[in-house]
Amino acid sequence: MEDHLTVGRVAELAGVSVRTLHHYDEIGLVHPSARTAAGYRAYSAADVERLREVLAFRRLGFGLREIADLVDDPATDAVARLRRLRGLLLEQRDRAAAMVTGIDRELEARAMGIEATSEDQLRMVGAQLYETIGSAYPATRRTDPRIAASIWAALGDARTVLNVGAGTGSYEPADREVTAVEPSAVMRAQRPAGAAPCLDASAESLPFEDGAFDAAMAVSTVHHWHDPIAGLREMRRVAKRVVVFTYDASSTGWRDRFWLTRDYLPEFAGLLTDWPSLADLTRAIDGRAEPVLIPWDCADGFFEAYWRRPEAYLEEHVRRAVSVWTRVGAEAERRAVDGLREDLASGRWAERNRDVAALDTADLGLRLLVA
Ligand SMILES: C[S@@+](CC[C@H](N)C(=O)[O-])C[C@H]1O[C@@H](n2cnc3c(N)ncnc32)[C@H](O)[C@@H]1O
Numbered sequence: 001m002e003d004h005l006t007v008g009r010v011a012e013l014a015g016v017s018v019r020t021l022h023h024y025d026e027i028g029l030v031h032p033s034a035r036t037a038a039g040y041r042a043y044s045a046a047d048v049e050r051l052r053e054v055l056a057f058r059r060l061g062f063g064l065r066e067i068a069d070l071v072d073d074p075a076t077d078a079v080a081r082l083r084r085l086r087g088l089l090l091e092q093r094d095r096a097a098a099m100v101t102g103i104d105r106e107l108e109a110r111a112m113g114i115e116a117t118s119e120d121q122l123r124m125v126g127a128q129l130y131e132t133i134g135s136a137y138p139a140t141r142r143t144d145p146r147i148a149a150s151i152w153a154a155l156g157d158a159r160t161v162l163n164v165g166a167g168t169g170s171y172e173p174a175d176r177e178v179t180a181v182e183p184s185a186v187m188r189a190q191r192p193a194g195a196a197p198c199l200d201a202s203a204e205s206l207p208f209e210d211g212a213f214d215a216a217m218a219v220s221t222v223h224h225w226h227d228p229i230a231g232l233r234e235m236r237r238v239a240k241r242v243v244v245f246t247y248d249a250s251s252t253g254w255r256d257r258f259w260l261t262r263d264y265l266p267e268f269a270g271l272l273t274d275w276p277s278l279a280d281l282t283r284a285i286d287g288r289a290e291p292v293l294i295p296w297d298c299a300d301g302f303f304e305a306y307w308r309r310p311e312a313y314l315e316e317h318v319r320r321a322v323s324v325w326t327r328v329g330a331e332a333e334r335r336a337v338d339g340l341r342e343d344l345a346s347g348r349w350a351e352r353n354r355d356v357a358a359l360d361t362a363d364l365g366l367r368l369l370v371a
Contacts, residue, residue: 004034004042014055021051029068030054049078056085060092086274087204087226094224094327101326136320138190140301143170147245147300150292151217154243154370158215162239164203164231165221169195170300171245179213181206203231208238215241220302222246224323228276232284236371242285244369245292250277251365258304258364259353260313263343264336267328278367287371293361304364308356310349314341 011018024030025041030051032041043051050071057067070081106116152173155161163172166180168190178196181203182188188198201207203218203225216239218231223246225231235242249272261268282289296308303324306312314337319325325333343349356362 004032004036004044005048006036007032007041007043010043010048010051014051016055024051024054024064027064027068029064029071053078053081053085056089060085060088083227083230090226090274097326097329100330104330136317137187138168138321139317140321141168141170142300144295144299144305146295147171147292147298148173150290150368151219151243151245154368155215155217156241158213158241160213160215162206162208162213162216162235163196164206164216164218164235165224166191166196166198167221168192169198171217171219172196202226203234206234206238210237211240213239215239215243217243217245219245220300222281223275229280229284232281236285242287242369242371244281244285246281246367246369248278248289248365248367249275250279258307259310259349259356260304260307260336260340263352264339265324265328265332267332268324271324271327282369282371285369285371287369289367289369291363292366292368294364294366296360296362304362304366307362307364308359310340310344310353313337314344 005013007018007021011021021030021032021041025032030047032043032047034042034044036042053071054067057070058064062070070076070084076084109116148171151171155173155176159176161173161176161178163169163178163180166172166182167184167187169180169192172178172180172195180191180196180198181201182191182198183200183202185200188200191198199207203221204227216235218235222228222231222244232242232244235244256262276284278289294304294307298305301312301318301321303322306318312318319333319337328336340349343352350357
């Protein structure tokens, strides 16, 4: 009995009322497996594990009946349910970040006397990250020919290629038969006329048969997936060859070397805490990782692209095309940009980053995973 927790202690730790716990017991959702000598409900480690799942699903807004079905589903185990929860929580975080961006825009517009349209208002509450920031994407995001050359070389002689998280179609090779998959309607709508056919689907559940493609590629997208490992395994399932352009979050070395995250936006590290290691990502496709050096004049405006052109980060349209700036929140963004602006004006940035000016390419943790 010493390893059991009393109902009062459980309520205190979990931040719920004892009445709630009694109710869960009465409806058979979380039944404490023991009683203390005084007759109080007592929770074992297994009871607590179940309660933790129930409360987490509850906080995500699930109804008690739905939760009972989820936690009693014989087809899933605790690990699968934790992964599901994690995905739902990340989705909720992204949705909140996207809503904050929407609200900031509306506040700015209102301050200038502009009323948000009904469509804009509805878009804000339905916000998914790319549904909100997606329209800013094409301003700076496009194929960089040198990175494309590495990706296309890794595709080898593949004739049929699946592009997962395809966005607006950057890096799709023109000389192969490409099928694209992209869950954001805003991104799909911005694919140029004549781009490869694009399906509304997610990496974690690809609507294709095993081995349907010669190769599957994914560029700058894996860090957005709810379950990167599941998505990579899906790519492996549907294609004989897999090529993924992503970054190595496990090495802090490059993060410390990149002046933007080191000196101005340390909050970036917080976005990577749950990110799988490069070894886990590579293992999921049974492949290898190669560094991709970023040219100083990279044509694709992703987060690291302007490492030798610091003034670019002062530009609103440059930042709006990169999800990192939305995810860290408006306050961190403002502080980072103000600090950088001051340091560029005072010469402090140039003084601190003398070595950067001498480089034509930099290793900033970007990697090509190939299997
Ligand atoms: C930074 S963009 C990259 C787009 C494109 N691959 C490129 O290189 O320009 C990331 C894309 O991943 C998509 N995405 C987000 N979650 C996804 C998921 N679970 N499965 C597939 N794509 C996803 C987003 O909608 C977005 O279009």
